[in-house]
Amino acid sequence: MVELSHDSRPIIGRGPPLGATFLTLAVASIALMVADKRYDQLAQVREWLSSAVYPVQVAVDLPFRAWDWVTGSFADRSRLRQENLELTARVRLANLQLQRFAALEDENLRLRDMRENSAGVAERVLVAAILNVDLDPFRHRVLLDKGAADGVFKGQAVLDAEGIFGQVAQVHARTAEVILISDAEHAIPVQSNRSGLRTIAVGTGDSNQMSLPFVTVESDLKVGDLLISTGIGGVFPRGYPVAEVTRVERSPAATFAVVDARPTARLERNREVLLVWFDPPVTVLDEEQARVDAAAAAAAAAEAAEPAAAPAPRPPPASPAERPQ
Amino acid sequence: MRHGTFTRRLLYWLSVVAGLVLAIVPLPEWLSPVRPDLALLAVIYFILTSPRIAGLGSAWLTGLLLDVLRGMTLGQHALAFVLVAFLAHRAQLRMRMFPIPHQAAAVMVLLAVYHFVIFWTDGLTGHGYTGWNRWLPVLSGALLWPVIVAAGDTLTRRSR
Numbered sequence: 001m002v003e004l005s006h007d008s009r010p011i012i013g014r015g016p017p018l019g020a021t022f023l024t025l026a027v028a029s030i031a032l033m034v035a036d037k038r039y040d041q042l043a044q045v046r047e048w049l050s051s052a053v054y055p056v057q058v059a060v061d062l063p064f065r066a067w068d069w070v071t072g073s074f075a076d077r078s079r080l081r082q083e084n085l086e087l088t089a090r091v092r093l094a095n096l097q098l099q100r101f102a103a104l105e106d107e108n109l110r111l112r113d114m115r116e117n118s119a120g121v122a123e124r125v126l127v128a129a130i131l132n133v134d135l136d137p138f139r140h141r142v143l144l145d146k147g148a149a150d151g152v153f154k155g156q157a158v159l160d161a162e163g164i165f166g167q168v169a170q171v172h173a174r175t176a177e178v179i180l181i182s183d184a185e186h187a188i189p190v191q192s193n194r195s196g197l198r199t200i201a202v203g204t205g206d207s208n209q210m211s212l213p214f215v216t217v218e219s220d221l222k223v224g225d226l227l228i229s230t231g232i233g234g235v236f237p238r239g240y241p242v243a244e245v246t247r248v249e250r251s252p253a254a255t256f257a258v259v260d261a262r263p264t265a266r267l268e269r270n271r272e273v274l275l276v277w278f279d280p281p282v283t284v285l286d287e288e289q290a291r292v293d294a295a296a297a298a299a300a301a302a303e304a305a306e307p308a309a310a311p312a313p314r315p316p317p318a319s320p321a322e323r324p325q
Numbered sequence: 326m327r328h329g330t331f332t333r334r335l336l337y338w339l340s341v342v343a344g345l346v347l348a349i350v351p352l353p354e355w356l357s358p359v360r361p362d363l364a365l366l367a368v369i370y371f372i373l374t375s376p377r378i379a380g381l382g383s384a385w386l387t388g389l390l391l392d393v394l395r396g397m398t399l400g401q402h403a404l405a406f407v408l409v410a411f412l413a414h415r416a417q418l419r420m421r422m423f424p425i426p427h428q429a430a431a432v433m434v435l436l437a438v439y440h441f442v443i444f445w446t447d448g449l450t451g452h453g454y455t456g457w458n459r460w461l462p463v464l465s466g467a468l469l470w471p472v473i474v475a476a477g478d479t480l481t482r483r484s485r
Contacts, residue, residue, distance in 0.1 A: 018381070018411065018414055018415070019411075021380075021381045021382070022381055022407060022408075022411040025381055025382070025385045025403070025407040026404060026407055026408065028385075028400075028403075029385070029388075029400040029401075029403040029404035029407065030400065030404065031400075032389075032399045032400030032403065033398050033399065033400035033401060033404070033446065033449075033450065035399075036398050036399040036400065037398050037450050042399055045399070046393065046399065049389070049390070049393040049399075050393055052390075052393070053345075053390060053393050053394050056342075056345060056346055056349070056394065057349065057394070059346065060346055060349055060350050060351075064351070132351045133349045133350075133351065133394075134348075134349050134350065134351045134352060134357060134360075135349070135395050135396050136395050136396075136397065137357040137358050137360070138358075138454035138456070138459060139454070141396055143396070169396075170396060177396045184454070185451070205454065268354075
């Protein structure tokens with residue numbers, strides 16, 4: 001039994017009736033939800049509120065950052081030396097590869113110019129740290145320490161050292177919320193690096209798995225194929241690794257094969273990610289457009305058949321791959 | 326306003342803020358789905374002990390702040406909070422006389438209502454996670470209730 005305070009009389013019979021207050025607030029909540037979700041009208045309100053809770057988020061993150069700093073500053077000499085050696089070796093290797101890639105990239109750009117298809121190449125990047133803040137455990141979202149003040153915009157691509165990480169879903173003044181490619185609500189257009197097959201990879205809610213629901217049984221896709229971003233949709237830059245195919249099951253009776261893939265980005269363990277600015281593709285070839293349309297139609301059909309199915313990106317380049325809410 | 330009331334009011338808001346902070350503190354992945362809704366438990370505790378301080382408006386505001394902190398659709402937690410606060414106010418006279426295990430069971434019902442509202446509005450706004458483990462906080466919250474009561478009674482003893 002709880003201990004009561006000196007004034008523990010109920011509020012019934014005092015002030016406005018309880019039921020009326022409840023009804024007002026409940027209706028207000030529902031109106032908020034509709035305005036936020038259906039009409040996207042609350043950007044300003046959200047910004048004020050997120051500025052109000054920003055100190056809380058920073059306060060939660062601070063001890064973790066301080067701990068990182070402490071362990072970093074008191075790391076012993078031999079470990080630092082070891083780390084330094086490893087990094088030097090890696091930089092040497094990376095430089096070697098870069099030399100080759102520079103030549104390849106020039107050649108590739110020339111070829112693309114010939115095809116009048118200047119692809120989006122990442123131009124400017126900004127390193128952002130992930131705040132140590134848990135959002136909903138069942139949605140794959142993280143909070144970055146960069147926001148509108150740093151020029152972050154909604155729909156911006158987020159990468160890490162190993163591949164595509166996600167895209168910005170909400171921008172606040174000093175923070176930004178990122179939806180990971182493994183979120184069950186996210187879909188990204190991809191292409192097989194080996195066969196050039198284009199399809200859509202959707203998140204499953206498991207950070208080690210993505211699924212490719214629109215691959216027909218006859219498609220040329222094998223276990224171990226690297227899936228790269230296509231740049232279609234204009235959200236993600238072209239040619240970055242997204243996932244590696246881990247399972248292909250073809251049942252003769254089904255139209256679509258069951259294909260799973262594992263994201264190459266380290267979605268669970270990353271502390272730092274890159275925000276990318278790039279020139280979106282200027283011209284999208286008609287052929288590509290037609291394929292996207294077909295994919296979108298297939299997605300729409302699949303969605304109609306199964307409401308829980310994941311969304312497909314809209315064809316116009318400006319729209320994010322995430323389903324418009 | 327008497328001195329005790331002021332302290333209580335302060336304690337109420339401090340515990341709500343503490344609950345909000347603990348709602349976003351990172352936990353290991355296996356523990357994260359079990360995270361109890363401490364902000365809601367604090368609100369329920371204060372509704373039972375000092376209902377004139379913990380009104381519906383403050384519960385609603387707490388829910389709204391939780392929405393912002395977790396980046397959910399604005400109003401989801403606010404609606405769930407205000408519904409639970411309303412039910413707690415209605416049942417307050419009875420609930421505060423219950424022995425602790427009985428009270429924990431009543432709290433479990435309130436938590437189930439809360440999570441049902443979140444689940445339902447999640448579904449309406451398009452994030453339907455339907456796994457069984459989203460209901461774990463109902464259980465962990467009810468199990469934690471005796472601790473909440475003990476901690477709350479210790480904290481507020483001076484301001485009674």
